[in-house]
Amino acid sequence: MKFVVSMGVAAFALAGLSVAFAADPDKTPQKYDIAKRASEIDPRVKEHPEIDFLLADKQGKALDLQRAVVDTRVPSRGKLVIWLMGHSPGISDRVSSYGMHYIQVHYANKWFGGLSKDVLNDGSSLGKLRLEAATGEDHSPIANIPTPDGIAERAHQFVRWLAKNHPAGKWDQFLAADGKGLRWDLVTVAGSSHGSTIAARFAIHQKVDRVVMFCGPRDQTENWQGFPSATPPERFFGFSHVLDGGWTGHHYCRSWEMLGLNKFGPIVNVETSRAPFGNTRRLTTDWNVMNDAKRAHGVVVPGSASPKGPDGKLLHEEVWKYLFTHPVAETGAAVAKDPSCKVPPLPGK
Numbered sequence: 598m599k600f601v602v603s604m605g606v607a608a609f610a611l612a613g614l615s616v617a618f619a620a621d622p623d624k625t626p627q628k629y630d631i632a633k634r635a636s637e638i639d640p641r642v643k644e645h646p647e648i649d650f651l652l653a654d655k656q657g658k659a660l661d662l663q664r665a666v667v668d669t670r671v672p673s674r675g676k677l678v679i680w681l682m683g684h685s686p687g688i689s690d691r692v693s694s695y696g697m698h699y700i701q702v703h704y705a706n707k708w709f710g711g712l713s714k715d716v717l718n719d720g721s722s723l724g725k726l727r728l729e730a731a732t733g734e735d736h737s738p739i740a741n742i743p744t745p746d747g748i749a750e751r752a753h754q755f756v757r758w759l760a761k762n763h764p765a766g767k768w769d770q771f772l773a774a775d776g777k778g779l780r781w782d783l784v785t786v787a788g789s790s791h792g793s794t795i796a797a798r799f800a801i802h803q804k805v806d807r808v809v810m811f812c813g814p815r816d817q818t819e820n821w822q823g824f825p826s827a828t829p830p831e832r833f834f835g836f837s838h839v840l841d842g843g844w845t846g847h848h849y850c851r852s853w854e855m856l857g858l859n860k861f862g863p864i865v866n867v868e869t870s871r872a873p874f875g876n877t878r879r880l881t882t883d884w885n886v887m888n889d890a891k892r893a894h895g896v897v898v899p900g901s902a903s904p905k906g907p908d909g910k911l912l913h914e915e916v917w918k919y920l921f922t923h924p925v926a927e928t929g930a931a932v933a934k935d936p937s938c939k940v941p942p943l944p945g946k
Contacts, residue, residue: 626669626670627668627669627670628666628667628668628669628670628693629665629666629667629668629669629763629765629766630664630665630666630689631664631665631666631759631763632662632663632664633662633663633665633755633758634652634659634661634662634663635652635661635662635663635702635703635751635754635755636652636661638663638754638755638758639745639750639751639754641743641745642661642745642746642751643743643745643746645705645740645741645742645746647711647740648705648711648739648740648742649705649711650704650705650742650746660703661703662684662703663700663701663702663703663751663755664684664689664699664700664701665698665699665700665701665755665759665763665766665768666689666690666692666693666698666699666700667693667698667699667766667768668693668694668696669765669766671693671694671695671696672696673696673697673698673767674695674696674697674922675770675783676696676697676698676783676784676785676806676807677697677698677699677700677756677771677779677780677783677784677785678692678697678698678699678700678784678785678787678809678921679700679701679702679748679752679784679785679786679787680699680700680701680702680787680788680792681701681702681704681706681748681786681787681788681792681793681795681796682701682706682788682789682790682792683701684701685701685898685899685900687898687899687900687903688787688898688899689701690899691899691914691917691918691921692921695918695921695922697785697921697922698766698768698771700752700755700756700759702748702751702752702755703751704730704731704746704747704748704751705730705740705742705746706730706791706792706795712739716739717818718818719818720818720819720820721819721820721821722737722739723816723818723819724798724816724819724821725737725739726739726740727794727795727798727799727816728798728799728802729742729747730742730747730748730795731747731748731749731795731798731799731802731803732744732747732748732749732799732802732803733745733746733747733748733749733750734747748795748799749778749779749799749803750778752779753772753778753779756768756771756772756779757772760772770783771783771784781803781804781805781806782804782805782806783806784805784806785805785806785807785808785809785921786799786800786805786807786808786809787808787809787810787811787921788809788810788811788813789811789812789813789895789897789898790811790812790813790815790843790894791813791815792811792813793809793810793811793812793813793814793835794810794813794814794815794816794852796808796809796810796814797810797813797814797822797833797852797856798814798816798821800826800827800828800832800833801821801822801824801825801826801827801828802827803827803828804827804828805828805832806832806925807832807833807834807921807925808828808832808833808834809834809836809920809921810833810834810835810836811835811836811837811897811898812836812837812838812841812843812849812894812895812897812898813835813837813843813848813849813852814848814849814852815843815848815849815852816848816852817846817847817848817851817852820855822851822852822855822856823855823856826856829925830856830857830858830860830861830878831860831861831878831925831926831928832925833856833858833878834878834880834919834920834923835849835852835853835858835878835879835880836867836880836881836882836897836916836920837849837880837881837882837897838881838882838883838884838886838893838894838896838897839881839882839883839893840883840886840888840889840890840893841890841893841894842890842893842894843894844881844893845890847938847939847940850864850935850938851938851939851940853878853879854934854935854938854940855940858878858879859879859931859932859933859934859935860928860931861876861877861878861928861929861931862874862875862876862877862878862879862928862929862930862931862932863875863877863879863929863932864877864879864880864881864935865877865879865880865881866880866881866882866883867880867881867882867913867916868882868883868884871915872915872916872918872919872923873919873923873927874916874919875929876923876927876928876929877928877929878928878929880916880919880920882896882897882904882913882916884896884904884912897913899911899913899917
């Protein structure tokens, strides 16, 4: 077990840190960055090579390492963010500074490369596979992902482990009283690209507190975005660059409209507006990326590619805080659907 502890401007790593030291929230409030393998937390965890769902690479490097971050110096909002991509210090640093807990879980996120064009375009297989990867329930004939290997149970077991081994973080508040899962009403599911797509697909199936979608959702050949949603639509927040191929291809605007986000305000360019952005749920940027679509795809997530001012400070800080903390009850006025966004007629569910 590894804890990385930040205190003020100092940061240092402690190997073999005792639970007793970490458990004292009164004497040493601090920022904790905790790493633990899923297979060490839950012995039921397995590999699924058929979809490149592995625990280690050929060199023996762990692929199932999961991360948790909480800053006990910051007043807690009592919210948990589950990040559905590789660990993102840019995201974890910010949400922990907002008083939120953060975990990143390992899940089957490499199966696109092995799917045939027929499957990719058959109208339903991607959504079913995403839902199976999220829930560990049988939704897709393409893969067989048991419950312990789905996102929901991986997150549940990780939070259980954190509650036991890191009580200073007060992770137990996110565990359901019956011990059978998480308090999903306190959870934000978030991701970028395919991570945002699986976050949205899961939130339609399972009611959560909020969904944050960077450069997504995709699945432009499917219709699950228009299914009746367990999570109310005003709880979905999206942010994309207008030169991202998913935007120029109408994938994101299509998903946003199918999710019903035009009911809560127009698409707002964050470069010409300030928080709270008219309380909308659809944010874009046209920051100069030198016509590089790949750069545009990642520029909306906090990191080295993010827009910076002359002083070197990142310019989208208020955007990221808005996405994760804006009150869901505060919404913009409904607008008509964008006629330039290509949304095909929806077939039956």
